[in-house]
Structure formats: C-alpha cells, structure tokens
Amino acid sequence: MTGPESVVRTIRGVVGDDPFVGLHIPDITDLEKQRVRECLDSTFVSSVGAFVGEFEQSIAEFTGAAHAVAVSNGTSALQVALELAGVTGGDDVIVPTLSFVATANAVSHAGAQPFFVDSDEETLGLSVEAVSEVLSAARSTPEGLVNAATGRRIGAIVPMHTLGHPMHIAELVTLADSYGVPVVEDAAESLGSRVGPRHTGTFGALGILSFNGNKILTTGGGGMILTDDDELARRARHLTTTAKLPHRWEFEHDEIAYNYRMPNLNAALGVAQLERLPEFLAAKRRLARRYQDAFADLPGIRFLAEPSGTESNYWLCAVRVDGAQPERDAVLEATNDAGLQCRPFWNPLHLQAPYRHLPRAATPVAERLHASVVCIPSSPALAPA
Numbered sequence: 001m002t003g004p005e006s007v008v009r010t011i012r013g014v015v016g017d018d019p020f021v022g023l024h025i026p027d028i029t030d031l032e033k034q035r036v037r038e039c040l041d042s043t044f045v046s047s048v049g050a051f052v053g054e055f056e057q058s059i060a061e062f063t064g065a066a067h068a069v070a071v072s073n074g075t076s077a078l079q080v081a082l083e084l085a086g087v088t089g090g091d092d093v094i095v096p097t098l099s100f101v102a103t104a105n106a107v108s109h110a111g112a113q114p115f116f117v118d119s120d121e122e123t124l125g126l127s128v129e130a131v132s133e134v135l136s137a138a139r140s141t142p143e144g145l146v147n148a149a150t151g152r153r154i155g156a157i158v159p160m161h162t163l164g165h166p167m168h169i170a171e172l173v174t175l176a177d178s179y180g181v182p183v184v185e186d187a188a189e190s191l192g193s194r195v196g197p198r199h200t201g202t203f204g205a206l207g208i209l210s211f212n213g214n215k216i217l218t219t220g221g222g223g224m225i226l227t228d229d230d231e232l233a234r235r236a237r238h239l240t241t242t243a244k245l246p247h248r249w250e251f252e253h254d255e256i257a258y259n260y261r262m263p264n265l266n267a268a269l270g271v272a273q274l275e276r277l278p279e280f281l282a283a284k285r286r287l288a289r290r291y292q293d294a295f296a297d298l299p300g301i302r303f304l305a306e307p308s309g310t311e312s313n314y315w316l317c318a319v320r321v322d323g324a325q326p327e328r329d330a331v332l333e334a335t336n337d338a339g340l341q342c343r344p345f346w347n348p349l350h351l352q353a354p355y356r357h358l359p360r361a362a363t364p365v366a367e368r369l370h371a372s373v374v375c376i377p378s379s380p381a382l383a384p385a
C-alpha cells in the first residue's frame with residue numbers, strides 16, 4: 001500500500017501549493033455580480049421575475065428536456081417529482097444506500113419509505129442487478145408491485161448519478177418499464193453528464209437537479225424538475241406555487257400545495273453560472289485527466305474514471321484506496337493535515353439514525369465503496385487551460 005504521504009504529494013503535484021485547497025469552491029466572476037445586480041435593481045427579487053423563466057429555458061435547452069421547472073432546492077424538487085410520479089403514503093421507493101441523505105429524506109417527505117439497495121462497483125450508482133432481484137421477488141397485485149421484504153407497494157425507483165458519473169440508466173429504465181414502476185432520476189450531482197448524447201435526468205419519467213453551493217453550478221440554493229411530459233410539467237409548476245389559480249387579483253387555490261419556487265435573485269445567479277458551464281465542464285475534464293495521469297503510477301490507489309460509454313461532469317474527482325477503512329482514514333488524515341480538503345462518501349443511508357430500523361436489501365458493495373473512496377479537491381479553478 002502506498003503511503004498516505006505519497007497521495008498528498010500526488011495531489012499537490014496537480015493542484016499546486018496553496019496552503020488550503022477546498023474540496024469544491026464556487027467560481028463567481030463579474031458576470032454573476034452583474035446579473036444579480038440587474039435583478040436587485042429591477043426589485044423583482046422574489047418568486048416572480050424574468051430570470052426564473054430564462055434560467056428554466058436555458059436548462060431545458062442544455063439538457064434536452066422538454067420542460068424544466070425551477071424550485072427552491074434539490075430536495076424539494078425530488079419530493080415533488082416523486083409525488084408527480086404517483087408515489088403515495090405507505091409506498092416503498094427503491095434508492096441506493098450510497099447517496100446523500102436528501103435522496104432518502106425526499107422519499108420520506110413524500111410520505112413514503114426508502115428501501116435501500118446496493119451499488120455498482122464500476123458506476124458507483126444503483127446496481128441494476130440488485131434492483132432486478134427486488135423486482136423479481138415482488139408480488140404483482142391490482143394495486144401495483146408489492147415488495148416481498150416489506151409488503152408495501154413499490155411506488156418508484158430513484159437512481160442517483162454519483163459524483164457526476166452516470167449509472168446504467170438506460171438498462172434500469174428498461175427493467176423498471178417491464179414491471180410498470182416509474183423511474184425518478186436524482187441527477188443532483190450530474191448536470192453536464194451524458195450517456196451517449198443524452199443528458200442524465202432525462203431518462204426517467206422525471207429527473208431533478210440541484211444548484212446548492214457545492215454543486216457544479218450554483219444558484220446559492222436551488223433545484224430543477226426535468227420532464228418531457230407536458231401535463232407533469234404543468235402540475236409541477238402548479239404544485240410548487242401554492243396551487244394558485246391565475247387571476248388578476250383573486251387568491252384562489254385549488255389544492256394543498258407548496259411554496260417551493262426558486263426566487264428570481266437565485267435564478268439571476270444561475271443564468272450567469274449557466275453561461276459559464278461549458279468553461280466549468282472543460283476545466284473539470286482537464287483536472288480529471290491530470291489526476292488520472294498523476295495517480296496512474298501509484299500502487300494501491302486508483303483514480304475513479306467515468307464509466308465506459310458515458311461522459312461524466314467529474315463534479316467531484318475521487319480515488320479508491322486499496323484496503324479497508326483504516327487505510328482510507330490514513331489518507332483522509334494526511335491530506336486534510338496538509339491543507340487538502342478531502343472527504344469520504346456519505347455514511348450509507350441504512351446506517352443513518354432515521355433510517356437504520358428499516359428493512360433493506362444486502363449492501364456489500366456500497367459498504368466497500370464507502371470504506372475505500374476519498375473525494376479530492378475538484379474546483380474548476382484548479383485546472384486552468
């Protein structure tokens with residue numbers, strides 16, 4: 001096993017010698033300041049304003065989704081997308097145990113219960129084989145497919161494109177379709193990631209993006225619902241804007257709904273960031289290439305490259321350390337001591353306090369990945385052209 005000191009040296013060789021190198025720092029220039037100032041000057045800072053529509057239109061064009069609906073964050077986007085996919089109280093929703101807690105929380109907010117499934121060693125995303133095992137063991141009933149492990153209806157499947165690397169989404173959608181279960185993609189981390197020509201988040205019935213401060217593009221906080229379905233898009237807009245009926249002055253609402261719309265001020269930041277997305281994506285690829293070359297000759301550690309047939313946005317670059325958690329922790333210790341902000345994967349969701357009592361599938365791969373992956377500094381500014 002390579003000593004943790006050589007990992008520090010290798011990262012330093014790529015990112016230079018700034019005393020502190022963050023994991024992922026937002027890149028804000030005068031363009032962002034200009035758009036935000038325009039928004040402030042207009043006084044349309046809240047949920048009505050031209051930047052929201054412009055941001056939605058540009059995201060739809062960039063991803064190829066027919067519709068994009070801007071909301072307050074990725075978690076609310078996922079909750080509403082699940083409700084629109086037909087998930088109701090008492091359902092199970094299949095999610096990867098290796099994900100950020102928002103994936104499971106959104107399922108809970110929709111009144112359902114996450115059913116945790118294993119990950120794929122190559123893509124780091126939900127394992128299609130593991131999902132297939134759950135679906136083939138399920139019972140078909142008039143109400144839908146019933147999970148053999150819980151007796152609850154399987155309302156949806158939520159794959160996630162981990163660190164920006166696309167999971168086997170086309171295979172998963174084909175499998176899910178054959179059982180009549182909708183797929184809602186958590187593409188929070190994968191803006192700019194594609195499978196062939198097709199953007200992640202556009203394979204399922206609905207997909208969601210996040211624009212949190214640590215994502216590849218930020219609006220401060222924000223999210224987006226993607227869909228090709230006109231009616232689902234109309235419902236998404238209605239549900240996230242208090243279900244208010246259009247009228248010149250009357251306040252008439254036709255159902256209990258949410259105040260989840262993205263403020264114009266955040267969309268102004270998003271419009272500027274989206275103009276710069278091609279620049280961010282190019283820098284991320286350069287950085288990934290430099291890391292990949294630098295780690296190629298180091299035994300005991302491997303750079304995690306994009307899965308074959310896909311184009312990753314390389315939101316977070318990561319390495320896999322041979323061995324078990326003590327070896328991973330030695331790398332985390334040495335890098336963080338040296339001013340290199342490195343982070344492990346999230347603790348698996350089936351081990352988190354609100355979720356550890358739930359029935360679940362076996363998750364050996366996710367546990368191995370958690371014990372061995374280290375995310376390394378990934379800001380676009382680290383790879384100037």
Ligand SMILES: *Cc1c(COP(=O)(O)O)cnc(C)c1O
Pocket residue numbers: 073074075076099100102103160186188189210211212222223
């Ligand atoms: C960031 C993220 C979300 C959404 O997060 P918000 O902070 O609510 O925008 C959801 N799922 C995953 C996997 C994420 O990384």
